[in-house]
Amino acid sequence: MRTVQWDEQNKQVQLIDQRLLPAEFKVNSYDNFRQVAKAIREMVVRGAPAIGATAAFGLAAAAYQSPADNVVALRADLKDAAEELQSARPTAVNLAWALKRVLAAAMGASGGVAEVRARVLAEAQRIADEDVALNQRMARHGAKLIEDGDTVIHHCNTGALATVDWGTALGVIRMAHEQGKRVHVLVDETRPRLQGARLTAWELEQYGVPYEVISDNAAGYFLHSGQVQKVFVGADRAAANGDIANKIGTYMLALAAHDNDVPFYPVVPTSTIDLSLAHGGLIPIEEREEAEVLNLQVGGVSVVPEGARARNPAFDVTPHRLVTGIVTENGIVYPPFEVNLPRSVAGSA
Secondary structure, three states, X not given: OOOEEEEOOOOEEEEEXXXXXXXXXXXXXXXXXXXXXXXXXXXXXXXXXXXXXXXHHHHHHHHHXXXXXXXXXXXXXXXXXXXXXXXXXXXXXXXXXXXXXXXXHHHHOOOOHHHHHHHHHHHHHHHHHHHHHHHHHHHHHHHOOOOOOOEEEEOOOOEHHHOOOOEOHHHHHHHHHHOOOOOEEEEEOOOOOOHHHHHXXXXXXXXOOOEEEEOHHHHHHHHHOOOOOXXXXXXXXXXXXXXXXXXXXXXXXXXXHHHOOOOEEEEOOHHHEEOOOOOHHHOOOOEOOOHHHHOOEEOOEEOOOOOOOOOOEOEEEEOHHHOOOEEEOOEEEOOOHHHHHHHHHHOOO
């Protein structure tokens, strides 16, 4: 099934609960936009494209949840719901992008309440379907960069679970594998929530792609020893100059790749490119609760002293000078990014 989808019979948003994988596969259902916002905030769903589609369906849930009996009141309820959904996670630009699209559909409806609801749902479904199609397009472009026999490092999770279906960076790897290329993946565990060890490893199991999990701080060793040919990552936002915000640890990985002349490729749908931001220093970085870092146990015993404090930024920014090229659904974008990224985005207009 898709990571996020709409249950038409019950007017509910259905999400794979990614907090439970790989131990348990469970699908949660939500008919309340506040529940959807909470699910985004608590990482039931994560990954920029999946968050965007989830927020879009969250507005559809809000449309059916609203008791409004006229268009003006319904649109007001949708605006309030959009504000709450947008506040759930600040870094992923897809969230605001998807909400803006769905609200525009609601404002453009010329009929009554029933038509507004139908237009909202249709736009949310369109966003979800488009995501799957463009992910497959990105995968075909990116797979050209992988040669038979390559070993690649992958950070965090960018597969079907991070999107509506198929995936971004992991989708590229999956496509190369399905094309018959022998590709081996070194999976960064991705502290503190272990999206690599839990989710990417689980997905690669499903696809039959050979992989090994490595600790985040082992990536430099494998790059320096010549055992890695490519690095593929996703992004939650890309600035106009090619700086990218991605899961914490990406910057260090990019530095090590650059120092060892290993190509570093973010795989980024154009909806994740924010041309309104001149550089990555303007991207808001979410800081999450300390417990995610401090809740570390070995043998059932906490390894952190009682009373310890922690810092927990969820993302970091990789400067464009460390980026070899950015894979989009419109092709691979190379420097100068400030010239070529707007062209790629315009190709999706």
